[in-house]
Amino acid sequence: MVENSLTRLRAAIDRHAAGDDPLPLFAALFAAIRPRRADDAEAAVAGYDALLDLLAADDARRGAVRRQLARLLASRRLVGFLADSGILPPTGFFTELARIVSHRLLPELPDAGEMQDALHVVFHRRDDWRWLAAIPADRSLRFWRLLAPLQAMAPAERAWLAEQIAEAMLVLAYRISAFEVERDFRRLDEQLAGYTQAFRAVAGEAQRFADAWRAALETGTPPAEDERQLLVLIDQCETMLERAHRAAMRFGTSLALTFSLRRTAQSLHRLAVLVQLMGSQAHDEAGGNGSDNGRAMALERWNELTRAALRAENQRNSLRQHLSRGMSLLALRVTDNAAKTGEHYVTETRPAYWRMWRSAMGAGAIIAVLALLKIFAGKLEIALFGHAFIYSMIYGLGFALIYMLHLTIATKQPAMTAQTIAGYLGDARLGRAQDLERIVDLIAAVSRSQIAAIVGNVAVALPLAIGLSLLWQRHFGEAMVAVEKGAHLLAELDPLGWVLPHAAIAGVFLFFAGILSGFFDNLAAHSRVGERVGRLRWLRRVAGERVAARVGGYVDNHLGGLAGNFLFGCMLGSAGTLGVIFGLPIDIRHIAFSSANLGYALAAFDFALPATTVLWAALGLLLIGVVNLAVSFSLALWMALRARGVEFRQTRELLRLLGRRLRAAPRSFVAAPAAEPQA
Missing domain, CATH: 1.20.1080.10 (Glycerol uptake facilitator protein.)
Structure with missing residues (x-):
């Protein structure tokens, strides 16, 4: 079975490595390792290991896949994927339910320029998330270590990827800064209202960090602002959300506030991942001390982000998943x-x-x-x-x-x-x-x-x-x-x-x-x-x-x-x-x-x-x-x-x-x- 997978993987790389569009290559690669049953974890891991072993042993094919991966990241808009995939939608439960039902009746037109829609071409089966979830985190991290795309990117492509990450970070930061206006949040505890400026401060600090990060990439020097202050603010906001949850246990909560608390917590976690990714990448680009550690941390953060986002994106139009998530919020x-x-x-x-x-x-x-x-x-x-x-x-x-x-x-x-x-x-x-x-x-x-x-x-x-x-x-x-x-x-x-x-x-x-x-x-x-x-x-x-x-x-x-x-x-x-x-x-x-x-x-x-x-x-x-x-x-x-x-x-x-x-x-x-x- 593993030999059959290797044969299909080699054929897919040889057929699509020189194509103008990198998407068919990755659709063929994951089709070659996709198990017949989505719940067959053993077959999924075996197929994934076969792909990793092939990439590790064959320098030429690994280089071809890396170049196509770099082109894929540089040719698609990533802001929606980075800022929205895996995070509760802002539209509310019933609006999202209506969207999913309407998608079943009349599918949406995909946008070839969006990474979110491109992923639906690669993982086109509704249950792909099952076998993807069975892949251990260390295996997916090895995948990114083998194919680290920055090494194959031209300067313009790197600049595009950097700008997409910065925009996604700012989208999350300004979304979080709006949370403190929630009236129910203030009603939970009067003491919480005195600390809500931390949510507003996140947006300002994120803007300063993004500007310094962009300047560092242009000049090749270390950024004037590092990520530590922004991470401190994120940590303060997460602490406040924890206090709000404890207050909700005493004073009660509404379904809207429960939804908002969960979504803000997810946004804070994703923002922290992007900030750490940006910080390590900025130091790496500047060639400062600890660039090797920065590159390793960047890969770890990227692996964490993509694992969660890929699963969520594959379940985006799942009626069962949406109802289950809504019931979980109600249960909470x-x-x-x-x-x-x-x-x-x-x-x-x-x-x-x-x-x-x-x-x-x-x-x-x-x-x-x-x-x-x-x-x-x-x-x-x-x-x-x-x-x-x-x-x-x-x-x-x-x-x-x-x-x-x-x-x-x-x-x-x-x-x-x-x-x-x-x-x-x-x-x-x-x-x-x-x-x-x-x-x-x-x-x-x-x-x-x-x-x-x-x-x-x-x-x-x-x-x-x-x-x-x-x-x-x-x-x-x-x-x-x-x-x-x-x-x-x-x-x-x-x-x-x-x-x-x-x-x-x-x-x-x-x-x-x-x-x-x-x-x-x-x-x-x-x-x-x-x-x-x-x-x-x-x-x-x-x-x-x-x-x-x-x-x-x-x-x-x-x-x-x-x-x-x-x-x-x-x-x-x-x-x-x-x-x-x-x-x-x-x-x-x-x-x-x-x-x-x-x-x-x-x-x-x-x-x-x-x-x-x-x-x-x-x-x-x-x-x-x-x-x-x-x-x-x-x-x-x-x-x-x-x-x-x-x-x-x-x-x-x-x-x-x-x-x-x-x-x-x-x-x-x-x-x-x-x-x-x-x-």
């Missing part, structure tokens, strides 16, 4: 609030563990009553919309009451604790055993908290449902739930029926509920909803200013929990009815409600069911709980990791430590330690 807006909520669901101490038990048992009692109300509401002869509305109110108001009483529904935990675990995974440093041990401690704490919540819910909901049925029968002399309804409730627990898909739907709703909780927590902080509620004139007249302020404070602290729980109840209550309306097998199975329904079904049959039937229903109940938790947790963890940009690569080591903990202290996964944990 809400996950920090959910992570803080998730910390309350982790029991580290024995008292906290028993509090979790009590709160879960209290929630189980309310759930048994809610399940009964839903059974009674099902007897009403009203329109389907009426059933959907009543069910939604039963679930939604019931969940809101459970939240207000500080009780715990087991299935609400995973969507929150996943955010906390994602934060720990993002903080873990490669090779640090103490960080992995901390993650194991967190997983053990989450496990015992979840078990306590599940068992607490079920242990009360099921027997209380039986007790309510017996009290009803004793008082009224008839069964509270008819046998037909009991048979239907048992059928809903059949593991071979629709139990698993319906439990998965409930898990998806749990995931959405976690997102909604974080969204409304962020909304309350950013829009200061609580303070605005406290200033309502009618509320002040009715309850007085002090009570209105207390109501506003409660809304400020609990809007996310109230909204998330209520909307989760609405999703659960309306799912089955919507399934009937659309003729689709859509419904939900929730472990706590299903356990209460099992109790009502047992009482409906006067406890005369065969043991196998009861055990079969209990198995269905267990599967519902597993699917509820697995789906909601996995979705929430996936979203949190994407939002934080975490790529955890120590899974094997973490699993090994988990196995060791399970063997050494299995009790820690189901019960809290007797002693207080060390700080």
